[in-house]
Amino acid sequence: MSINWLRFVCPSLKKPPLFHLCHLPPPPPPSSAVIVAMSYDKELAAAKKAASLAARLCQKVQKALLQSDVQSKNDKSPVTVADYGSQALVSFVLQQEFPDNFSLVAEEDSKDLRKDGGQEIVERITKLVNDSLTIDGSYNVTLSTEDVLKAIDNGRSEGGSQGRHWVLDPIDGTKGFLRGDQYAIALALLDGGKVVLGVLACPNLPLTSLSDAGRHSPNNKVGCLFFAVVGGGTYMQPLDGSSAVKVQVSAVENPEEASFFESYEAAHSMHDLSSLIAQKLGVKAPPVRIDSQAKYGALSRGDGAIYLRLPHKGYREKIWDHAAGCIVVSEAGGVVTDAAGQPLDFSKGKYLDLDTGIIVTNQKLMPLLFNAVRKSIQEKASSL
Template sequence: MSISCPNFASQILRSHASLIARKNIYAPQDVGIFPSPSHTNLRPTLSNYPFVFPSSCNCNQTFSSTTEDYYRNSALEFDDMDLGKYSKELEVAVKAVQMASLLCQRVQESLLSRSNDHVQSKDDNSPVTVADWSVQATVSWVLTEAFGSKNVSIVAEEDVQALSKADTVGLLEAVVKTVNESLAEAPCFGLSAPSSGLSASEVLEAISRCNSTGGPSGRFWVLDPVDGTLGFVRGDQYAIALALVENGEPVLGVLGCPNYPMEKEWLSYSNGYRRMLSKLASPALGFPGKGCIIYARKGSGKAWMQPLHQKDKKFIWPNSAREIRVSTIDNPALATFCEPVEKANSSHSFTAGVAHSVGLRNQPLRVYSMVKYAAIARGDAEVFMKFARAGYKEKIWDHAAGVVIIQEAGGVVTDAGGHPLCFSRGMYLENLDRGIIACSGASLHEKILGAVDASWNSSSL
């Protein structure tokens, strides 16, 4: 069937909604339309599933009983989360990241649909967009409104000075407009909205509140407004990352992944293809190929994933959340490993050598941003390795949220010496031993640590 037919896309999703309603059961809004294959078949073909898109359109076709059985059996019962300590902080953080994700979706669609005048270049030559500053202002405003300005300290990536220059007036206007559009949606999430639109000075003030430098004591939030801005500008993967650090240790982590689908089967399609199907599907029914929000609280032993919220709908916490766990694969020959796309701050050659020596045979999954942490936490991959080139310093906002999530999902994250990552020494991961290794389990982790030790002296890093 041609994908130009919106009726069939809507029919797929409508069938799912109808079955859920008839069974009167609680299920995620974005349950995938395909049954899950084995982990080793991460990128399946459509022919593996009970229904496919035929070569010609027949909008009157019906679904097989196999498909209906899948829907009945795949609905997930939701067990209320034991949030315990930090319950309000986690709820507000998830809602703020949901709002930020919707904001980023709108900006990215604008970037992809026309030539854009609001892409700047930072000192390190990575792209900065309207989304970076808009997310920072939005999250800052939401956290301050919820907990009070005296109780909120934020370490964030963007510097307000770059947005305050005389030659960035047009960019600032675009940021103010985007922030106000986002904050107007706050009531949908059960949050307060400004009594009137924020002015340019108020937006700049919200961004400038993110001026904490972190440290070993007290409480502060860590925000990366758009992690993976190269992926963002290119229509690829990116993440909004928010963590709460207390006395030098991350205690909450939230990752918004607007282009990372709830069901891993949708990873077999390009981002552009998923965007096309999303536009064809009925807005009232949602689309299972859309993004997700992943989060965890330290000490809970659980990590959760919920679908990206649909605009104009009421957000009801916890928004069809379901528990996620790391993969159980511990055989290196079957494992998949992630590494950064950019070669500027990571040695692909050393990573490839370690992977070969430990027996990792699958092609690496090169993904922009902290989506790599999300992939391991929910079992789509087993290993993430990053070995920075000489002189590069890892920032805490690139790792804090992901570390909490993987650990609570059952995985392990350390530096390449096996030491916990240190978030208590300011904005950088100081005293980092060679690199960062995240794994789905201790067995793989130990093997990789050993391979790094054996190879390091002969490397050029």
């Protein structure tokens, strides 16, 4: 199995804390104004379909990967046939559903695939995508390798504050995917620079809480689809399509009873800083380290109460790593801010322009968490 390797890098500080939801609606209009409720029904149905199809493609590849035991210890950010296949598939489905108004900001591009020696991998990706489309049966097409490369490159939009843009991470947590652990297909819709819809497919996330005893039992089914539309709450359903349930973040108010999530990869978040924060809060449980936006999904249903993401200096967060997760948590009653207490701003293009770190919890715990984060960051800086 061929695997190409990519890498990324690089953040800032400002303004007083606000504790807003990340997609906070504008202030209410005067009572005489006509309120037009925006419906995103068609977009939600398309996003769920695209993410579920992509999840199936990824599951197939992950199974083959694990069986053939192809893994790597290279610590650069990886990209696999499944990342490309997932992006091509989601891009194709969305373009079919919204041919007149289609803009996609997505993580991957076809540059490496078009290089010498890339043909074999492109053929594999094309086969995976066509197999997925055949199983689905809604589109009577067979894509060529060039169609697949174009579908991948249709994710080159820059996003921004005007109009609608889909935001896709075709596999978030590629390192987790390669290890056989957690990963997510994360798809969101921006409208006027705000996240209005998010879907998170988490093929390896147990349907029952991560905090439940016996979660490693072979009977514990995995595969969750979280979805949220602005103002409509957050729902979770099994990836196999059975019915959805509304979910809520944890109601824990006492930080000693809170458990928290952080990245599995220490390079993605400073584990020493989160331990200091946990210590200040009096959190008793050890951190739960998992890959990808599955953390946002798990938090939205109350598996844990806090998610801390504190990247090393210089790392710039990309919108596709947080857009879907942010609305999934905030519609479930949670709060997502940067380390300065500001809501995340998805309107500035591919990157989030934020103060070092992202903090996520429920509304009751946020003030305590925010203070602990600020104090810990100051202490760490003065000890250097």
